[in-house]
Amino acid sequence: MTKILAITNQKGGVGKTTTSVNLAASLAASGQRILLVDLDPQANATMGSGVNKQTIQVTVYHVLLGDASIQASRVTGTQGKYDLIPANRDLAGAEVEMVELSQRETRLKTALEVIAHEYDYILIDCPPALNLLTLNGLCAARAVMIPMQCEYYALEGLSDLVNTIKRVRNNFNPTLRIEGLLRTMFDPRNILAQQVSDQLQKHFGEKVYRTVIPRNVRLAEAPGFGLPVLYHDEQSKGAQAYLELAKEILHA
Ligand code: ATP
Ligand code: MG
DSSP: OOEEEEEOOSSTTSSHHHHHHHHHHHHHHTTOOEEEEEOOTTOHHHHHTTOOTTTOOSOHHHHHHTSSOHHHHOBOSOTTSSEEEOOOTTHHHHHHHHTTSTTTTSHHHHHHHTTGGGOSEEEEEOOSSSSHHHHHHHHHOSEEEEEEEOOTTHHHHHHHHHHHHHHHHHHTOTTOEEEEEEEEEEOTTOHHHHHHHHHHHHHHGGGEEEEEEEOOHHHHHGGGGTSOGGGTOTTSHHHHHHHHHHHHHHTO
16 A cells, blocks of 8 residues: 655754655665655755756646646656656645635645555655645645754654644544654764754654664755755765665665
């Protein structure tokens, strides 16, 4: 059965998109059939996949509003060897426009049901907010992956997210669970990062991925080339870490 993962954290800049793009490419590199859904008006996952947000005509926005089929929006065979449902700035309006529509929380879920059987994994890159777009991601998903930086306020934000997940479970998606917490941009020499990491493991135990994503400049440069880091510098620590994460997920 297709595994649909929402990559979510309402905190901005924690590595959601970097994880979405690079995990998609790493899973695809091990022969998995992958679809990446860009659910953020910033469209960073679209650009990071080498798809120009300025020129695409049909996006996830049209799909959510029922103006296009999901197949019509799909970009097949990106350079990262996965398929993409792209986004652009139009998506910022979807929030308001969807309020009027029926089943506004489950529109992505319904759309994905049509093509889910074609994939082993579907990854959904959520925006940095607990809004209707993220809600659509959480309703469509089987599980949530939470990338986070081990900083002082990280744990505080986590409780809001955990409460939102509980609410989605009660109202829309009873089997939604947390798949795992991913430590991103990790610097082991930073004492605070170590402490937060220890706390995280104490609270969430097995839910914390063993794989840690280090801070690595190659990961930050790769989107500038429209490439996952794997095809920018395969030997880099960043590329190796996401390959390791893919392995951990596949063998879980
Ligand atoms: P937003 O909330 O705005 O959607 P995000 O959670 O998707 O942000 P990213 O865009 O993935 O976060 O990352 C934020 C910034 O940090 C980007 O410039 C990215 O290139 C950089 N970055 C992410 N992960 C790493 C890493 N492991 N090492 C170095 N830089 C990183
Ligand atoms: Mg992002």
